[in-house]
Amino acid sequence: MKFLDEYRDGDLAQQIAREIHRVTTQPWNIMEVCGGQTHAIVKFGIDELLPKHITLIHGPGCPVCVTPLEMIDKALEIAARPGVIFTSFGDMLRVPGSTTDLLSVKARGGDVRIVYSPLDAVKIAEQNLAREVVFFGVGFETTAPATAMAVFQAAQKGLTNFSMLISHVLVPPAIEALMSSPNCRVQGFLAAGHVCAIMGYEEYPPLAAKHRVPIVVTGFEPLDILQGILMCVQQLESGRAEVENQYVRAVRQQGNQPAQRLVREVFRIVPRKWRGVGEIPASGLGLSAAYVAFDAERKFNLTEHRVDEPADCLSGQVLQGQIKPHECPAFGGKCTPEHPLGATMVSSEGACAAYYRYRRHSAAETAFAK
Amino acid sequence: MCLAIPGKVESISGGADPITRMGRVNFGGVIKEASLAYVPEVQVGDYVIVHVGFALSKVDEDEAQKVFGYLKQMQELDELKEGGP
């Protein structure tokens, strides 16, 4: 496929890796923020091409993984109600709540449907006017324009049987929270390319300056990630802490203005709990005053619901880069993709699942590192 | 779930209101409908990056080639250093 395959060329990957070896003179810790990048790094063995003393820390950038337990429990409660059609992206169905998951609710007769796009949920609402249709709106800035459009169109169509359970999260406040933590070991960031395709990268220079960290907007293919790492290491080695854009083919400095406009119209910024991390101020999106009628938490009276996270899952430390997935005592034993304890083992973009899937037998069985 | 992949816009429908503009997008032979609401500048033949049914941005074809130009330069420099051909 054009714009995909050519960015997976093994020889070119080796070439960038050699350059990284050449410019690296000391240890560096670099965090890739996005779970899609974590997945590619582990799948293609990109970390194994790097000098030993460059450590990639897998960041909190998987929306499925950071959706708090109480939000999953709210979804489960709504989905189990008679008369409700609960719609969601497929990867939320196996995320464990306190006692069960959406897939089990469906098996017990709940009307839970997987949709590809939030607009499909609006269509279902139009076709089922006698039933309540709820969409589980999770995701980063990348996904927010799609859910915003669904709410906007539902409002335009005057649909009163459509609502959304929203757990949208924002990347820059999470970076700020990470960098402000005393345990933080991150010295440079690869920022998530598709988040920046929407938001641009004008939010990042203050972060780079305040915490003296280079931030490189990076794509998702192996060559993109390697080039992002190279740009980051070059900055670290020369003592710079700037914002650079590796993913120029898809990301413009100002981002996607029409998308930002609709997101601002439909949503407002709210504090949000992150699974394993806790509440981060101004780190999420909720419906703005004009659209509260579409808020499923209000409609189903669940705003006061609070749940604590289980103690034996260390996903909080994984998500903050304090431990690697296989350092969790439950990894591969008590916790597997079939019986996940935490969301980072459920989602294919979660760090635990990526390690389990590609590193189960030996560390070296990956595409580039033969 | 943040997966977003590039595809080629084969046809556009949905009329004058940009909000309802849709495209048929070809991902290496698999055709899917995607909303073009957020990329009003996109024309038939352009490549777009699609996520959950929405085109997020247009792929800039000139920029897309630059990384390969950069790699080629690196290669030539290597060859120079090694006293190659």
Ligand code: SF4
């Ligand atoms: S291996 Fe399982 S229990 Fe351990 S941190 Fe990952 S998801 Fe949680």
